Amino acid sequence: MLKIIKLEKKIGDFQLNVKDLSLEEKTIHGIIGNNGSGKSTLIKLMTGLLKPDTGVMDFGTLTKRDIVITAPRPYMLHDTVYNNLTYPLKIRKQVIKKETIMEWIDRCGLSGKEKQYAPSLSSGERQKLSLARALIFEPEVIFIDETMANMDPDSVVLFEQIIFDIQSKKPATWIIVSHQLTHIYKLCQCIHFMDAGSILASGTPDEILLHTDNPVIRQYLSKYTIGN
Known part of the structure; x- marks a missing residue:
């Protein structure tokens, strides 16, 4: 169980205050909410990219090497x-198997582009490479911050299947931030709704997305369509 207790962070006029949040391990969690509600700030705190003002984050025996984050605008190594795919294996001194690298390149639709300069890829291709690079070393905890936003629908379906495949073989803990509610509903087992820097509600996809009585959440959901 990943636990957060009395986590606070002030950035300008914004105040994040998460009193108590427990994230079950080997589970796919979704974090949703309006822009500016604190979703990205929360996961930056959880991954160590930001330091909290106060509070406790208990990840048990996990270290930074067990955790990975992908961003809305992923950074590509100038290579x-x-x-780019071998890099996370190198820094962790894991065995690099060419067949595994090529399998991931093929799997994410980049066949024939293994020698291409990564920053020259299209926006959607960089997103796919970013996700493959994050997953190739088999992390324990994966934070995805709007990384699928610029992908075409077929690529989103592809990575949904990759996530399901991983969970069926060697489950990880996922924390996914996204405004794509159909994607969140399909993938996640638990959803946390953020509002004004706090966790307003947590529950199953049905409880949060289909049957909530909370007026703030209902107002948020009115802007979106949750389809198949």
């Missing part, structure tokens, strides 16, 4: 697609 080839292939070497």
Whole structure:
């Protein structure tokens, strides 16, 4: 169980205050809410990219090497697609198997581009490479911050299937921030709704997205369509 207790962070006029949040391990969690509600700030705190003003984050025996985060605008190493994928394995001194690298390149629709300069890829291709690079070393905890926002629908479906495949073989803990509610509903087992820097509600996808009585959440949901 990943636990957060009395976490506070002030950035300008914004105040994040998460009193108590427990994230069950080997579960896919979704974090949703309006822009400015604190979703990205929360996961930056959880991954160590920001330091909290106060509070406790208990990740048990996990270290930074067990955790990965992907961003809305992923950074590409100024190198080839292939070497971008080998990098997380190198820094963790894991064995690099060419067949595994090529399998991931093929799997995320980048076949034939292994020698291409990664920053020259299209926006959607960089997003796919970013996700593949995050997953290739089999992390314990994966934070996804709007990384699928610029992907075409087929690529979103592809990575949904990759996530389900991972969960069926070697489950990880996922924390996914997204405004794509159909995607969140399909993937997540638990959803946390943020409002004004706090967790307003947590529950199953049905409880939060389909049957909530909370007026703030209902107002948020009125802007979106949850389809198949």
